[in-house]
Amino acid sequence: MYVARAEWEEHYSDGKGFRRLGDKERRLLSEHVPAPGDGGRALEVGCGTGDLSVFLTSLGYGVDAVDYADSAIARARERHPDADRVRWICGDVERDDPVDLHPGGYDLVVLRLVVPFLTDRTSVLRGLGERLRPGGAVVVITPVAAHTPPERRGIALDEDEIRVLAGPWEQADRFDADQLAVLVLRGACPTGTGATAADRQRPGGR
Ligand SMILES: C[S@@+](CC[C@H](N)C(=O)[O-])C[C@H]1O[C@@H](n2cnc3c(N)ncnc32)[C@H](O)[C@@H]1O
Structure with a gap:
Protein backbone atom coordinates (compact mmCIF):
# COMPACT_ATOMS: atom_id res chain seq x y z
CA MET A 1 0.00 0.00 0.00
CA TYR A 2 1.44 3.36 -0.99
CA VAL A 3 1.51 6.07 1.68
CA ALA A 4 3.44 9.25 0.84
CA ARG A 5 6.21 10.29 3.19
CA ALA A 6 4.35 13.58 3.75
CA GLU A 7 1.36 11.66 5.13
CA TRP A 8 3.50 9.92 7.72
CA GLU A 9 5.03 13.30 8.58
CA GLU A 10 1.58 14.74 9.17
CA HIS A 11 0.42 11.72 11.17
CA TYR A 12 3.22 12.16 13.72
CA SER A 13 3.02 15.97 13.69
CA ASP A 14 -0.65 15.63 14.62
CA GLY A 15 0.42 13.68 17.72
CA LYS A 16 -0.90 10.35 16.42
CA GLY A 17 0.77 6.96 16.73
CA PHE A 18 0.05 3.31 15.93
CA ARG A 19 -0.90 0.12 17.75
CA ARG A 20 1.17 -0.05 20.92
CA LEU A 21 3.85 -2.66 21.35
CA GLY A 22 2.15 -5.58 23.09
CA ASP A 23 3.35 -7.89 25.87
CA LYS A 24 3.18 -10.89 23.56
CA GLU A 25 5.43 -9.16 21.02
CA ARG A 26 7.89 -8.31 23.80
CA ARG A 27 7.85 -11.90 25.03
CA LEU A 28 8.45 -13.36 21.58
CA LEU A 29 11.34 -11.01 20.93
CA SER A 30 12.94 -11.76 24.32
CA GLU A 31 12.58 -15.48 23.72
CA HIS A 32 13.61 -15.78 20.06
CA VAL A 33 16.07 -12.96 19.43
CA PRO A 34 17.87 -12.08 22.65
CA ALA A 35 21.06 -10.07 22.15
CA PRO A 36 24.04 -12.35 21.50
CA GLY A 37 26.25 -10.52 23.99
CA ASP A 38 27.54 -7.12 24.96
CA GLY A 39 28.19 -5.95 21.42
CA GLY A 40 24.77 -7.00 20.08
CA ARG A 41 23.55 -4.51 17.51
CA ALA A 42 20.00 -4.14 16.16
CA LEU A 43 18.41 -2.07 13.42
CA GLU A 44 14.78 -1.03 13.54
CA VAL A 45 13.36 0.08 10.20
CA GLY A 46 10.38 2.45 10.34
CA CYS A 47 10.78 3.01 14.06
CA GLY A 48 8.01 5.61 14.44
CA THR A 49 8.03 7.01 17.98
CA GLY A 50 10.65 4.50 19.07
CA ASP A 51 9.12 2.26 21.76
CA LEU A 52 10.32 -0.96 20.14
CA SER A 53 13.85 0.36 19.69
CA VAL A 54 14.00 1.29 23.36
CA PHE A 55 12.62 -2.13 24.30
CA LEU A 56 15.43 -3.73 22.27
CA THR A 57 17.99 -1.90 24.42
CA SER A 58 16.46 -3.67 27.43
CA LEU A 59 17.32 -6.97 25.71
CA GLY A 60 20.94 -5.84 25.51
CA TYR A 61 21.14 -4.37 22.03
CA GLY A 62 22.63 -1.11 20.86
CA VAL A 63 20.07 0.06 18.32
CA ASP A 64 20.03 2.07 15.10
CA ALA A 65 16.45 3.32 14.69
CA VAL A 66 15.55 4.61 11.23
CA ASP A 67 12.45 6.38 10.00
CA TYR A 68 12.04 8.71 7.07
CA ALA A 69 9.49 10.94 8.81
CA ASP A 70 11.37 13.75 10.59
CA SER A 71 8.36 14.21 12.85
CA ALA A 72 8.60 10.55 13.96
CA ILE A 73 12.28 10.89 14.83
CA ALA A 74 11.59 14.18 16.65
CA ARG A 75 8.81 12.51 18.67
CA ALA A 76 11.03 9.48 19.42
CA ARG A 77 13.82 11.71 20.73
CA GLU A 78 11.38 13.69 22.85
CA ARG A 79 9.65 10.58 24.20
CA HIS A 80 12.87 8.74 25.05
CA PRO A 81 15.36 11.41 26.14
CA ASP A 82 17.46 8.89 28.10
CA ALA A 83 17.75 6.28 25.37
CA ASP A 84 21.49 6.64 25.00
CA ARG A 85 21.86 3.19 23.42
CA VAL A 86 19.63 4.21 20.50
CA ARG A 87 20.96 6.17 17.53
CA TRP A 88 17.96 7.92 15.90
CA ILE A 89 18.43 8.25 12.15
CA CYS A 90 16.19 10.03 9.68
CA GLY A 91 16.38 8.26 6.31
CA ASP A 92 14.55 6.33 3.64
CA VAL A 93 15.64 2.69 3.61
CA GLU A 94 14.37 2.19 0.07
CA ARG A 95 15.91 5.25 -1.52
CA ASP A 96 18.82 6.62 0.56
CA ASP A 97 21.50 4.16 -0.27
CA PRO A 98 23.02 3.67 2.12
CA VAL A 99 21.29 5.33 5.05
CA ASP A 100 23.95 5.94 7.70
CA LEU A 101 23.90 2.33 8.90
CA HIS A 102 26.44 0.51 11.02
CA PRO A 103 29.29 -0.73 8.81
CA GLY A 104 29.73 -3.85 10.93
CA GLY A 105 26.23 -5.17 10.25
CA TYR A 106 23.49 -6.24 12.67
CA ASP A 107 22.52 -9.22 14.77
CA LEU A 108 18.86 -8.26 14.46
CA VAL A 109 16.79 -6.22 12.02
CA VAL A 110 13.15 -5.53 12.96
CA LEU A 111 10.34 -4.11 10.86
CA ARG A 112 7.08 -3.61 12.77
CA LEU A 113 3.95 -2.57 10.86
CA VAL A 114 6.17 -1.44 7.99
CA VAL A 115 6.54 -4.14 5.32
CA PRO A 116 3.10 -3.67 3.65
CA PHE A 117 4.09 -0.06 2.94
CA LEU A 118 7.40 -0.78 1.21
CA PRO A 150 -11.36 -5.22 3.94
CA GLU A 151 -11.19 -1.43 3.92
CA ARG A 152 -7.81 -1.63 5.74
CA ARG A 153 -6.46 -4.52 3.70
CA GLY A 154 -3.48 -2.44 2.54
CA ILE A 155 -1.89 -2.36 5.99
CA ALA A 156 -1.64 -6.17 6.09
CA LEU A 157 -0.03 -9.11 4.30
CA ASP A 158 -1.98 -12.13 3.07
CA GLU A 159 -0.75 -15.73 3.17
CA ASP A 160 0.72 -15.59 -0.35
CA GLU A 161 2.59 -12.40 0.42
CA ILE A 162 3.96 -13.93 3.62
CA ARG A 163 5.08 -17.01 1.68
CA VAL A 164 6.90 -14.87 -0.89
CA LEU A 165 8.56 -12.86 1.87
CA ALA A 166 9.73 -15.97 3.72
CA GLY A 167 10.76 -17.85 0.55
CA PRO A 168 14.42 -16.83 0.22
CA TRP A 169 15.28 -17.53 3.87
CA GLU A 170 16.72 -20.83 5.05
CA GLN A 171 14.64 -20.72 8.20
CA ALA A 172 11.35 -18.89 8.65
CA ASP A 173 9.50 -19.29 11.94
CA ARG A 174 6.09 -17.79 12.45
CA PHE A 175 4.40 -16.81 15.71
CA ASP A 176 1.20 -15.03 16.62
CA ALA A 177 1.05 -11.94 18.82
CA ASP A 178 -2.59 -10.99 19.28
CA GLN A 179 -3.34 -11.47 15.58
CA LEU A 180 -0.11 -9.91 14.37
CA ALA A 181 2.18 -12.34 12.54
CA VAL A 182 5.72 -12.35 13.91
CA LEU A 183 8.12 -13.80 11.33
CA VAL A 184 11.65 -14.68 12.39
CA LEU A 185 13.78 -15.07 9.26
CA ARG A 186 17.29 -16.46 9.28
CA GLY A 187 19.98 -17.59 6.89
CA ALA A 188 19.60 -15.52 3.73
CA CYS A 189 22.81 -13.54 3.97
CA PRO A 190 24.69 -14.59 0.84
CA THR A 191 28.14 -13.65 2.14
CA GLY A 192 27.73 -14.51 5.80
CA THR A 193 29.91 -11.56 6.78
CA GLY A 194 27.19 -9.26 8.04
CA ALA A 195 28.24 -6.38 5.80
CA THR A 196 27.41 -5.39 2.25
CA ALA A 197 29.96 -5.40 -0.51
CA ALA A 198 29.97 -1.58 -0.36
CA ASP A 199 30.78 -1.67 3.36
CA ARG A 200 33.67 -4.04 2.79
CA GLN A 201 35.22 -1.52 0.36
CA ARG A 202 35.19 1.19 3.04
CA PRO A 203 38.13 1.72 5.40
CA GLY A 204 37.18 0.08 8.69
CA GLY A 205 34.37 -1.92 7.05
CA ARG A 206 34.15 -5.67 7.68
C1 LIG B 1 2.62 2.11 10.37
S1 LIG B 1 4.02 2.99 10.84
C2 LIG B 1 4.73 1.93 12.08
C3 LIG B 1 5.67 2.65 13.00
C4 LIG B 1 6.30 1.77 14.09
N1 LIG B 1 7.08 0.71 13.55
C5 LIG B 1 5.25 1.24 15.03
O1 LIG B 1 5.15 0.02 15.17
O2 LIG B 1 4.53 2.05 15.65
C6 LIG B 1 5.13 2.77 9.47
C7 LIG B 1 6.40 3.59 9.63
O3 LIG B 1 7.32 3.27 8.60
C8 LIG B 1 7.96 4.45 8.16
N2 LIG B 1 8.43 4.20 6.79
C9 LIG B 1 7.69 3.79 5.74
N3 LIG B 1 8.46 3.64 4.65
C10 LIG B 1 9.74 3.93 5.05
C11 LIG B 1 10.99 3.95 4.38
N4 LIG B 1 11.08 3.65 3.08
N5 LIG B 1 12.10 4.29 5.08
C12 LIG B 1 12.00 4.62 6.40
N6 LIG B 1 10.84 4.62 7.09
C13 LIG B 1 9.72 4.28 6.42
C14 LIG B 1 6.87 5.53 8.27
O4 LIG B 1 7.38 6.82 8.35
C15 LIG B 1 6.17 5.10 9.56
O5 LIG B 1 6.77 5.68 10.69
Whole structure:
Protein backbone atom coordinates (compact mmCIF):
# COMPACT_ATOMS: atom_id res chain seq x y z
CA MET A 1 0.00 0.00 0.00
CA TYR A 2 1.44 3.36 -0.99
CA VAL A 3 1.51 6.07 1.68
CA ALA A 4 3.44 9.25 0.84
CA ARG A 5 6.21 10.29 3.19
CA ALA A 6 4.35 13.58 3.75
CA GLU A 7 1.36 11.66 5.13
CA TRP A 8 3.50 9.92 7.72
CA GLU A 9 5.03 13.30 8.58
CA GLU A 10 1.58 14.74 9.17
CA HIS A 11 0.42 11.72 11.17
CA TYR A 12 3.22 12.16 13.72
CA SER A 13 3.02 15.97 13.69
CA ASP A 14 -0.65 15.63 14.62
CA GLY A 15 0.42 13.68 17.72
CA LYS A 16 -0.90 10.35 16.42
CA GLY A 17 0.77 6.96 16.73
CA PHE A 18 0.05 3.31 15.93
CA ARG A 19 -0.90 0.12 17.75
CA ARG A 20 1.17 -0.05 20.92
CA LEU A 21 3.85 -2.66 21.35
CA GLY A 22 2.15 -5.58 23.09
CA ASP A 23 3.35 -7.89 25.87
CA LYS A 24 3.18 -10.89 23.56
CA GLU A 25 5.43 -9.16 21.02
CA ARG A 26 7.89 -8.31 23.80
CA ARG A 27 7.85 -11.90 25.03
CA LEU A 28 8.45 -13.36 21.58
CA LEU A 29 11.34 -11.01 20.93
CA SER A 30 12.94 -11.76 24.32
CA GLU A 31 12.58 -15.48 23.72
CA HIS A 32 13.61 -15.78 20.06
CA VAL A 33 16.07 -12.96 19.43
CA PRO A 34 17.87 -12.08 22.65
CA ALA A 35 21.06 -10.07 22.15
CA PRO A 36 24.04 -12.35 21.50
CA GLY A 37 26.25 -10.52 23.99
CA ASP A 38 27.54 -7.12 24.96
CA GLY A 39 28.19 -5.95 21.42
CA GLY A 40 24.77 -7.00 20.08
CA ARG A 41 23.55 -4.51 17.51
CA ALA A 42 20.00 -4.14 16.16
CA LEU A 43 18.41 -2.07 13.42
CA GLU A 44 14.78 -1.03 13.54
CA VAL A 45 13.36 0.08 10.20
CA GLY A 46 10.38 2.45 10.34
CA CYS A 47 10.78 3.01 14.06
CA GLY A 48 8.01 5.61 14.44
CA THR A 49 8.03 7.01 17.98
CA GLY A 50 10.65 4.50 19.07
CA ASP A 51 9.12 2.26 21.76
CA LEU A 52 10.32 -0.96 20.14
CA SER A 53 13.85 0.36 19.69
CA VAL A 54 14.00 1.29 23.36
CA PHE A 55 12.62 -2.13 24.30
CA LEU A 56 15.43 -3.73 22.27
CA THR A 57 17.99 -1.90 24.42
CA SER A 58 16.46 -3.67 27.43
CA LEU A 59 17.32 -6.97 25.71
CA GLY A 60 20.94 -5.84 25.51
CA TYR A 61 21.14 -4.37 22.03
CA GLY A 62 22.63 -1.11 20.86
CA VAL A 63 20.07 0.06 18.32
CA ASP A 64 20.03 2.07 15.10
CA ALA A 65 16.45 3.32 14.69
CA VAL A 66 15.55 4.61 11.23
CA ASP A 67 12.45 6.38 10.00
CA TYR A 68 12.04 8.71 7.07
CA ALA A 69 9.49 10.94 8.81
CA ASP A 70 11.37 13.75 10.59
CA SER A 71 8.36 14.21 12.85
CA ALA A 72 8.60 10.55 13.96
CA ILE A 73 12.28 10.89 14.83
CA ALA A 74 11.59 14.18 16.65
CA ARG A 75 8.81 12.51 18.67
CA ALA A 76 11.03 9.48 19.42
CA ARG A 77 13.82 11.71 20.73
CA GLU A 78 11.38 13.69 22.85
CA ARG A 79 9.65 10.58 24.20
CA HIS A 80 12.87 8.74 25.05
CA PRO A 81 15.36 11.41 26.14
CA ASP A 82 17.46 8.89 28.10
CA ALA A 83 17.75 6.28 25.37
CA ASP A 84 21.49 6.64 25.00
CA ARG A 85 21.86 3.19 23.42
CA VAL A 86 19.63 4.21 20.50
CA ARG A 87 20.96 6.17 17.53
CA TRP A 88 17.96 7.92 15.90
CA ILE A 89 18.43 8.25 12.15
CA CYS A 90 16.19 10.03 9.68
CA GLY A 91 16.38 8.26 6.31
CA ASP A 92 14.55 6.33 3.64
CA VAL A 93 15.64 2.69 3.61
CA GLU A 94 14.37 2.19 0.07
CA ARG A 95 15.91 5.25 -1.52
CA ASP A 96 18.82 6.62 0.56
CA ASP A 97 21.50 4.16 -0.27
CA PRO A 98 23.02 3.67 2.12
CA VAL A 99 21.29 5.33 5.05
CA ASP A 100 23.95 5.94 7.70
CA LEU A 101 23.90 2.33 8.90
CA HIS A 102 26.44 0.51 11.02
CA PRO A 103 29.29 -0.73 8.81
CA GLY A 104 29.73 -3.85 10.93
CA GLY A 105 26.23 -5.17 10.25
CA TYR A 106 23.49 -6.24 12.67
CA ASP A 107 22.52 -9.22 14.77
CA LEU A 108 18.86 -8.26 14.46
CA VAL A 109 16.79 -6.22 12.02
CA VAL A 110 13.15 -5.53 12.96
CA LEU A 111 10.34 -4.11 10.86
CA ARG A 112 7.08 -3.61 12.77
CA LEU A 113 3.95 -2.57 10.86
CA VAL A 114 6.17 -1.44 7.99
CA VAL A 115 6.54 -4.14 5.32
CA PRO A 116 3.10 -3.67 3.65
CA PHE A 117 4.09 -0.06 2.94
CA LEU A 118 7.40 -0.78 1.21
CA THR A 119 7.40 -0.34 -2.56
CA ASP A 120 9.73 -3.27 -3.18
CA ARG A 121 9.59 -5.57 -0.16
CA THR A 122 11.71 -8.31 -1.67
CA SER A 123 14.62 -6.10 -2.50
CA VAL A 124 14.51 -4.20 0.82
CA LEU A 125 14.47 -7.50 2.74
CA ARG A 126 17.30 -8.86 0.61
CA GLY A 127 19.38 -5.73 1.27
CA LEU A 128 18.70 -5.96 4.99
CA GLY A 129 19.55 -9.67 4.94
CA GLU A 130 22.95 -8.77 3.52
CA ARG A 131 23.54 -6.60 6.58
CA LEU A 132 23.05 -9.47 9.02
CA ARG A 133 25.97 -10.76 11.01
CA PRO A 134 26.37 -14.55 11.09
CA GLY A 135 23.55 -16.07 13.15
CA GLY A 136 21.47 -12.89 12.87
CA ALA A 137 17.73 -12.62 12.16
CA VAL A 138 15.26 -10.33 10.47
CA VAL A 139 11.96 -10.05 12.35
CA VAL A 140 8.86 -8.85 10.53
CA ILE A 141 5.83 -8.00 12.65
CA THR A 142 2.75 -7.43 10.55
CA PRO A 143 -1.04 -7.46 10.52
CA VAL A 144 -2.45 -10.32 8.44
CA ALA A 145 -5.21 -9.91 5.88
CA ALA A 146 -7.41 -12.58 7.49
CA HIS A 147 -7.77 -10.46 10.63
CA THR A 148 -7.96 -7.07 8.93
CA PRO A 149 -11.18 -5.41 7.76
CA PRO A 150 -11.36 -5.22 3.94
CA GLU A 151 -11.19 -1.43 3.92
CA ARG A 152 -7.81 -1.63 5.74
CA ARG A 153 -6.46 -4.52 3.70
CA GLY A 154 -3.48 -2.44 2.54
CA ILE A 155 -1.89 -2.36 5.99
CA ALA A 156 -1.64 -6.17 6.09
CA LEU A 157 -0.03 -9.11 4.30
CA ASP A 158 -1.98 -12.13 3.07
CA GLU A 159 -0.75 -15.73 3.17
CA ASP A 160 0.72 -15.59 -0.35
CA GLU A 161 2.59 -12.40 0.42
CA ILE A 162 3.96 -13.93 3.62
CA ARG A 163 5.08 -17.01 1.68
CA VAL A 164 6.90 -14.87 -0.89
CA LEU A 165 8.56 -12.86 1.87
CA ALA A 166 9.73 -15.97 3.72
CA GLY A 167 10.76 -17.85 0.55
CA PRO A 168 14.42 -16.83 0.22
CA TRP A 169 15.28 -17.53 3.87
CA GLU A 170 16.72 -20.83 5.05
CA GLN A 171 14.64 -20.72 8.20
CA ALA A 172 11.35 -18.89 8.65
CA ASP A 173 9.50 -19.29 11.94
CA ARG A 174 6.09 -17.79 12.45
CA PHE A 175 4.40 -16.81 15.71
CA ASP A 176 1.20 -15.03 16.62
CA ALA A 177 1.05 -11.94 18.82
CA ASP A 178 -2.59 -10.99 19.28
CA GLN A 179 -3.34 -11.47 15.58
CA LEU A 180 -0.11 -9.91 14.37
CA ALA A 181 2.18 -12.34 12.54
CA VAL A 182 5.72 -12.35 13.91
CA LEU A 183 8.12 -13.80 11.33
CA VAL A 184 11.65 -14.68 12.39
CA LEU A 185 13.78 -15.07 9.26
CA ARG A 186 17.29 -16.46 9.28
CA GLY A 187 19.98 -17.59 6.89
CA ALA A 188 19.60 -15.52 3.73
CA CYS A 189 22.81 -13.54 3.97
CA PRO A 190 24.69 -14.59 0.84
CA THR A 191 28.14 -13.65 2.14
CA GLY A 192 27.73 -14.51 5.80
CA THR A 193 29.91 -11.56 6.78
CA GLY A 194 27.19 -9.26 8.04
CA ALA A 195 28.24 -6.38 5.80
CA THR A 196 27.41 -5.39 2.25
CA ALA A 197 29.96 -5.40 -0.51
CA ALA A 198 29.97 -1.58 -0.36
CA ASP A 199 30.78 -1.67 3.36
CA ARG A 200 33.67 -4.04 2.79
CA GLN A 201 35.22 -1.52 0.36
CA ARG A 202 35.19 1.19 3.04
CA PRO A 203 38.13 1.72 5.40
CA GLY A 204 37.18 0.08 8.69
CA GLY A 205 34.37 -1.92 7.05
CA ARG A 206 34.15 -5.67 7.68
C1 LIG B 1 2.62 2.11 10.37
S1 LIG B 1 4.02 2.99 10.84
C2 LIG B 1 4.73 1.93 12.08
C3 LIG B 1 5.67 2.65 13.00
C4 LIG B 1 6.30 1.77 14.09
N1 LIG B 1 7.08 0.71 13.55
C5 LIG B 1 5.25 1.24 15.03
O1 LIG B 1 5.15 0.02 15.17
O2 LIG B 1 4.53 2.05 15.65
C6 LIG B 1 5.13 2.77 9.47
C7 LIG B 1 6.40 3.59 9.63
O3 LIG B 1 7.32 3.27 8.60
C8 LIG B 1 7.96 4.45 8.16
N2 LIG B 1 8.43 4.20 6.79
C9 LIG B 1 7.69 3.79 5.74
N3 LIG B 1 8.46 3.64 4.65
C10 LIG B 1 9.74 3.93 5.05
C11 LIG B 1 10.99 3.95 4.38
N4 LIG B 1 11.08 3.65 3.08
N5 LIG B 1 12.10 4.29 5.08
C12 LIG B 1 12.00 4.62 6.40
N6 LIG B 1 10.84 4.62 7.09
C13 LIG B 1 9.72 4.28 6.42
C14 LIG B 1 6.87 5.53 8.27
O4 LIG B 1 7.38 6.82 8.35
C15 LIG B 1 6.17 5.10 9.56
O5 LIG B 1 6.77 5.68 10.69
